[in-house]
Amino acid sequence: MEFRRVDNLPPYVFAVIRDLTLELRRAGEDVVDLGFGNPDLASPDIAVEKLAEAAQNPRNHRYSASKGIPNLRLACANLYKRRFGVELDHETQVLNTIGAKEGLSHLMWVLLEPGDSALVPSPSYPIHIHGPILAGAAVTRVPMGPDEEDLFANLEDAWERAQPKPRVLILSFPHNPTTATVDLEFMERVVAFARHHGILVVHDFAYADLAFDGYEPPSILQVPGADEVAVELYTLTKSFSMAGWRVGFVVGNAAVVGALARLKSWLDYGTFQPIQIAAIVAMNELPDYPRDVSAVYQSRRDTLCDGLARAGWVFPKPKGTMFVWAPIPEQFRELGSLAFAEKLAREASVAVSPGIGFGGDGEGFVRFALVENEHRIGQAVRGIRKLLERSPEPTGVSRS
Ligand SMILES: Cc1ncc(COP(=O)(O)O)c(C=O)c1O
CATH class of the missing domain: 3.40.640.10 (Type I PLP-dependent aspartate aminotransferase-like (Major domain))
Known part of the structure; x- marks a missing residue:
């Protein structure tokens, strides 16, 4: 049967990483899931x-x-x-x-x-x-x-x-x-x-x-x-x-x-x-509740961005949202965002969203959603640091 309105929707790229995360978790890997932007904080x-x-x-x-x-x-x-x-x-x-x-x-x-x-x-x-x-x-x-x-x-x-x-x-x-x-x-x-x-x-x-x-x-x-x-x-x-x-x-x-x-x-x-x-x-x-929520995300942002910067992955910190939009490090850029996201899941145990999932202009980036606690984000940073240490950036290439 044909369902033209629905059939014309493109395949959901994010599903690739979601399925991979499930597969890795089933195999016993503790993947930190910073893919889907699903807020984890309890409602008031x-x-x-x-x-x-x-x-x-x-x-x-x-x-x-x-x-x-x-x-x-x-x-x-x-x-x-x-x-x-x-x-x-x-x-x-x-x-x-x-x-x-x-x-x-x-x-x-x-x-x-x-x-x-x-x-x-x-x-x-x-x-x-x-x-x-x-x-x-x-x-x-x-x-x-x-x-x-x-x-x-x-x-x-x-x-x-x-x-x-x-x-x-x-x-x-x-x-x-x-x-x-x-x-x-x-x-x-x-x-x-x-x-x-x-x-x-x-x-x-x-x-x-x-x-x-x-x-x-x-x-x-x-x-x-x-x-x-x-x-x-x-x-x-x-x-x-x-x-x-x-x-x-x-x-x-x-x-x-x-x-x-x-x-x-x-x-x-x-x-x-x-x-x-x-x-x-x-x-x-609860007029102040949104400000308190924002403070939680700001602190998670700092844990992630400061940790990645110490590992050599440096880019400006966001001023808003619950995301971090990171340019793929130079040594992995040729992979493209989907393959790099798969690599992060398999080799650093961190799930992120590939930039290509947000349209062609998102290629070259991955998106971290700040939806796990700081302890887990710290764990994600350690996984990524080890991956970066195994694949150092070529000398003479500036990080941006
Ligand atoms: C830009 C933007 N609009 C809307 C939504 C969804 O909002 P709601 O849960 O109110 O439908 C999101 C959720 O990720 C979003 O990023």
Whole structure:
């Protein structure tokens, strides 16, 4: 049988490393798994307690509101006011989604049709590329470039190249997988670009709260008037360590939020109400929780990056996300990222994501997800150090 929409999805490169990790573990190897970005930290106690309590009440067993109950949307609006100084009308500008991923995917159905196109940075979180494609649209790739100046130039260039002219620009900062970060001035330029070309910006803000060394990621909605041309995805997955709960939001432009609410009212009956009630408690009562989570990831980042640097693998530390994006050391570069990731799994007992899995522009890199504790990350560093000692870098080649 043919399943054209699904058959056209490329093979999931990450599955190769996931299967290899399972195989090695079955054979008794203690592989440190820094591959899949699945947060390992426990969700807040009061959210778990509230969920259990709310689940006892039969009134919460019925279908809920597909767009989210009003107090959940209000809690999100209040979080935006408190965290970013952004005013949102929770009735028209905030919609609950089943995590950012579902929100983004269905948003593409609302915004794009066959014959349309979207601008998407590359490398990218895979659904940023395949969300528009699943909606039948074409994607024009925008190479990330080493800094925001390059990205902006590449964006202008991609606009010129794109046929048909794009209706949507997908962005996400702090960025998975490259960990690139931007400042508010960059967002101002993006908003001006969107106004000038009459396109909508979808900003996936999944790492809104995971920022290090005093860096504060901007919300695109902090730019005055941004809600005329932008929506943003916010999620409790990383900020509140609530990955499995599937609580996210699309916020900003009221017409877009309304259109997605309309589509979702056809597709689902909303998140299980006890989860919504627990999410309200987390957002209202734990304003400092995201900062504490971020401190855990910062410390893991330091253990990994400092350890790798001592082993001779040196590159700049990320300012945000829960990842480390590392250029493949010179002596292994010819292998390519998939074979190098396999080598790390087999010979250093460390699983990472090959950069190629995030699109062709990710080749030459591997991504570490900081989802094991510092003790285990230290173990990963020791494994990698031994591998590097066995295969020293050729003399005269600079490390970067
Ligand atoms: C850029 C980005 N967006 C969205 C998600 C998924 O978020 P959620 O769990 O809210 O669907 C991830 C998770 O890795 C991500 O990296």
